[in-house]
Amino acid sequence: MKWFAAAALIFCGFCINLSAAPDLAFRVGVGEIYAANAVNKGENPWIIGGNILTLGIEEGTTGLGLEYTPFAFINVQTGDTYESQPITFLNFKLYWNCAGSERFFSLRPFASVNWLNNGANLPPLWKFGASFRMEMDKRSMFNWIFFNLEAGYALRGGQGHPYLQVGFDLTTVGLLFLGIVSASAED
Numbered sequence: 637m638k639w640f641a642a643a644a645l646i647f648c649g650f651c652i653n654l655s656a657a658p659d660l661a662f663r664v665g666v667g668e669i670y671a672a673n674a675v676n677k678g679e680n681p682w683i684i685g686g687n688i689l690t691l692g693i694e695e696g697t698t699g700l701g702l703e704y705t706p707f708a709f710i711n712v713q714t715g716d717t718y719e720s721q722p723i724t725f726l727n728f729k730l731y732w733n734c735a736g737s738e739r740f741f742s743l744r745p746f747a748s749v750n751w752l753n754n755g756a757n758l759p760p761l762w763k764f765g766a767s768f769r770m771e772m773d774k775r776s777m778f779n780w781i782f783f784n785l786e787a788g789y790a791l792r793g794g795q796g797h798p799y800l801q802v803g804f805d806l807t808t809v810g811l812l813f814l815g816i817v818s819a820s821a822e823d
Contacts, residue, residue, distance in 0.1 A: 663693070669686035687708040708724045746766065748763045748764075749761070758792070759792055762792070765799075784802070
């Protein structure tokens with residue numbers, strides 16, 4: 637675990653130093669929660685998942701970027717069967733921000749891997765696809781994604797399936813929860 641903490645510290649220092657370059661942007665996000673539906677061998681499992689803390693860097697001229705998330709989780713429900721998969725610690729996403737405004741939305745083809753879990757000896761989960769994001773001003777260091785729609789193909793251990801995913805930033809979920817609680821308290 638010490639090597640993981642050292643690698644995360646080196647990555648953060650590397651990103652902070654690179655963020656001084658004029659075309660590189662360092663981004664920090666609180667995380668995301670999402671719901672997805674996958675088609676796998678005739679079944680339609682529902683997947684609830686998310687991640688906590690996102691560190692990223694994006695080159696402004698080309699739109700190429702890399703995100704790292706230290707904690708990601710997935711829960712799968714197929715019919716009456718509920719399966720909680722282990723938390724993964726090495727979660728990287730390489731993307732290309734190919735279309736979008738400088739401020740509020742982006743279209744991003746990507747490839748990602750979720751690996752090194754804390755329990756079962758599962759092979760890495762690879763995802764390939766595209767995401768459409770509505771987000772706060774992209775020039776800001778704080779990455780607040782209002783809405784993320786993602787479609788792609790997931791592959792683990794030689795078995796793959798297409799999926800569709802809708803996600804929200806944890807900040808958005810928290811603000812919605814506070815709004816609902818305060819509205820119900822006023823009644």
